[in-house]
Amino acid sequence: MRTDELIELLSTNVEPVDHRQTVRSIHIAIAAGVVVALGVVFFALGPRADLTSAGAWIPALFKIAATAVLLVPASIFLIRLARPGGEYGTPTALIALPFIAIMVLAVISLVSAPGSHWKGLILSDDWLECLISIPLIAIVPFAVITWAVRQMAPTDLARAGAFVGLVAGCVSAIGYAFHCVDDSVPFFAVWFGGTIALCTFAGWKLGPKLLRW
Amino acid sequence: MVANEAELRSLMRAGLQGDAAAYRVLLSRLSANLRAYYKGRLARIGRSATEAEDLTQEALMAIHTRRHTYDPSAPLLPWVHAIARYKLIDHLRQTRALMSDVPVENAEDLLAQDDHTATESAYDVKGMLNQLPEKMRRTIQLTKLEGLSVAEAASRCNMSESDVKISVHRGMKALMASVARKRVPQ
Numbered sequence: 001m002r003t004d005e006l007i008e009l010l011s012t013n014v015e016p017v018d019h020r021q022t023v024r025s026i027h028i029a030i031a032a033g034v035v036v037a038l039g040v041v042f043f044a045l046g047p048r049a050d051l052t053s054a055g056a057w058i059p060a061l062f063k064i065a066a067t068a069v070l071l072v073p074a075s076i077f078l079i080r081l082a083r084p085g086g087e088y089g090t091p092t093a094l095i096a097l098p099f100i101a102i103m104v105l106a107v108i109s110l111v112s113a114p115g116s117h118w119k120g121l122i123l124s125d126d127w128l129e130c131l132i133s134i135p136l137i138a139i140v141p142f143a144v145i146t147w148a149v150r151q152m153a154p155t156d157l158a159r160a161g162a163f164v165g166l167v168a169g170c171v172s173a174i175g176y177a178f179h180c181v182d183d184s185v186p187f188f189a190v191w192f193g194g195t196i197a198l199c200t201f202a203g204w205k206l207g208p209k210l211l212r213w
Numbered sequence: 214m215v216a217n218e219a220e221l222r223s224l225m226r227a228g229l230q231g232d233a234a235a236y237r238v239l240l241s242r243l244s245a246n247l248r249a250y251y252k253g254r255l256a257r258i259g260r261s262a263t264e265a266e267d268l269t270q271e272a273l274m275a276i277h278t279r280r281h282t283y284d285p286s287a288p289l290l291p292w293v294h295a296i297a298r299y300k301l302i303d304h305l306r307q308t309r310a311l312m313s314d315v316p317v318e319n320a321e322d323l324l325a326q327d328d329h330t331a332t333e334s335a336y337d338v339k340g341m342l343n344q345l346p347e348k349m350r351r352t353i354q355l356t357k358l359e360g361l362s363v364a365e366a367a368s369r370c371n372m373s374e375s376d377v378k379i380s381v382h383r384g385m386k387a388l389m390a391s392v393a394r395k396r397v398p399q
Contacts, residue, residue: 001338003248006270007240009338010277013356013363015382016231017281083282085295085320153279155299212303213279 022152026079029148030167033141037175040137045179059183063192064174070098070196071170078163082149087156095166099193106189121184127191130180134195135202138165138172142203146210153213161207162200169199217324222289229280240273247272247297249327254301264304266334272300274389294320341391349384352377357385 041047050056074095080086110118145164154160173192182188221239228236251265251272275296283292298318342350348370355366356377363381367374 001270001336002333003244003266003270003273004241006273006334006338007237007244009357010273011228011233011237011240012358012360013381014228014231014233014236015378017229019229019281019283019285022282083284083292084279084299085291088291088295088320152282153275153296153299155295 022082022148023079025151026075026082026145026148029145030075030141030171032144033168033171034174036140036144037137037172038178040140041175041179045133045176047178048181050181051178056181060177060180063177063180063183063188066098066102066188067170067173067177067192067196069101070095071167071174073098074163074166074170078145078149078160078167081156081160081163082152082154084153084155086154087159092159092163095163099197102185102189102193106186109185118186121186122190124182124184124187126180126182127187130176130182130191131195133179134169134172134176134192135199137175138168138199141171142168142199150211150213154211157208157211158204159207161211162204164207164211165203166196166200168203169196172199218288218290222285225280225283225289226285229283229285240276243276243293244269244273245326246293246323249325250297250323251301252327253325263334267336268300268304270334270336271304271392272297274392275300278386278389288320290323291320294323297323336392338388338392341388344391345384345387348372348380349387352380353384353388356381 048056048060051060077090077092077095080090081092110121113121142164145168146161149160149164173196177192182191221242224235224239224242228239247269248265251268252262255261255265255268272293276293279296283289342353345353351370352366352372355361355369356363361369363374363377366372367377370377372380
């Protein structure tokens with residue numbers, strides 16, 4: 001076939017398209033991921049038993065807010081990376097800043113506690129549950145967001161995949177924060193931060209396979 | 214160069230709103246840039262002009278099927294370049310070339326033009342069209358090849374206008390997908 005024949009084929013009666021539709025579908029996918037994560041936590045794991053007292057709400061809200069501080073810029077970067085060429089001029093390394101901020105808070109909290117308490121602050125009873133739950137809950141959000149991002153034809157698949165993993169990990173962690181009864185900042189930094197980083201790494205590895213178009 | 218960008222961008226904006234004439238001009242301008250780009254890249258590693266034409270057409274199809282991902286407030290050429298480069302890397306990966314064959318580049322590598330249109334690609338789109346379900350084939354035939362309006366095609370096929378639109382949309386998607394699958398690794 002000659003190229004001008006193809007151009008004729010593509011341009012004759014060309015349909016108008018809505019360029020906002022794809023960004024909308026990523027927003028919807030992230031929101032759907034949040035709903036799924038909350039659903040799993042409330043119906044399968046169960047929310048923390050003391051959620052009726054203010055003393056439990058404050059640390060739970062801290063965990064949610066701290067994760068949201070990561071989720072919001074991660075979503076903005078993801079939407080940029082999702083378009084062809086979006087990887088140029090997107091300062092994705094800045095996403096390390098919220099991570100560093102949480103680590104600094106964790107170190108401050110450790111330094112202000114006696115050394116004999118450190119182990120309890122970091123390694124409490126449910127570190128293993130946290131390590132397993134967050135990546136597991138992230139699977140469905142990850143799949144939904146991957147589907148939406150693929151519609152936008154990303155051209156840096158590894159980086160776009162990493163941000164899909166990061167967003168899915170944050171979404172999952174926000175849900176899990178309603179279940180997790182461990183309220184120390186070092187615990188949050190190590191186990192929430194670590195599992196979200198793990199999701200990011202998984203996305204980075206899976207991106208080139210799953211996001212190809 | 215900047216004038217070129219501005220002009221192409223306004224053609225693209227019009228095309229996104231359904232202006233077929235502007236869209237045709239845009240695609241044929243871009244095809245010259247794409248041809249030069251692919252010929253330059255492929256010649257360096259000893260590939261044929263037919264292969265460059267295949268890739269040019271593939272990039273045009275990708276631009277078409279992914280045109281909803283272009284943000285009208287952003288420059289157009291970096292978007293086109295990203296698609297062109299993605300298709301090149303994808304092609305070289307499938308034909309087992311080394312990634313190191315693709316040099317570092319930027320969007321300005323897309324500014325050269327090549328209007329040599331005599332080369333045909335290896336794709337037989339009309340043949341693939343015949344393999345589509347009858348309804349899709351016929352609506353595409355009427356609206357895309359014979360240039361009838363959607364309303365005329367609808368009355369010709371005894372279909373509603375929205376059915377024709379849906380059928381054309383699905384058919385074009387299937388057609389582009391079958392072209393992408395048919396690419397034979399050398």
